[in-house]
Amino acid sequence: MQCDLIIIHEEAVEEVRQAMPEADQIERMAGLLKAFSDPTRLKILEALRQRELCVCDLAVIIEASQSSVSHQLAGLKAQQLVKFRKEGKVVYYSLDDDHVADILDRALEHIRHAE
Amino acid sequence: MQCDLIIIHEEAVEEVRQAMPEADQIERMAGLLKAFSDPTRLKILEALRQRELCVCDLAVIIEASQSSVSHQLAGLKAQQLVKFRKEGKVVYYSLDDDHVADILDRALEHIRHAE
DNA sequence: TGAATATATGAACACACAATCATATGAAGG
């Protein structure tokens, strides 16, 4: 390996470098998209896409433990992907952002496009 | 915990259950979106978004080792997110799907929307 | 054929993370 020093296409490198997003933004994008990278979280998001749901219903629908769902919801909340409202003991979660549904749509398109 | 048995909102559960994507599709979506969940891979995708690039240039641009970039490219290729063409010793990679750019756009929007 | 170079790949290691279990919090009802 020696191309660390001898850059093969210098203008290409320079050009692309300047158009790259800030490192900070990349990190935050990765953090956000990581929220979509797990089946349990994806199921939660797909379910909430239909309608507002409480933790217990979510657990039943996606067939996961209450604890697991609760933990994952905490993560999704941290990424501002879901919001909630309390009604007595019950906590209702819903999607917090339209981009969520958009991203899910694109992902599904890609999946289906690859037959 | 007892709501495994006593479903709180029975019709909600039934309704959402039927609208849920197949488990298989969820798995594949998660696999796809996992490709976006790492800063190194995100940088690669953002760079390739500008233009076709060889492995060596990519490594320089995103400041990662050649080996690391090569490994990650293999993963992206497996998800059919990038394609490549060979020209002598040099391998040029480029994005393989328009959905990729779309997903990146949505993610960036979300990030910026959260100030 | 042999040296140089661009990329790929395998093994190993350190670290992140999802699930579980146990327990805490907090609200409603008796």
Added chain:
DNA sequence: CCTTCATATGATTGTGTGTTCATATATTCA
């Protein structure tokens, strides 16, 4: 108050994964 119930949270653990290092592959050129 005390119990019940819905949800949250902390600790633990096993698994997955990104990086590195070393080496393999493959192509060009002398």
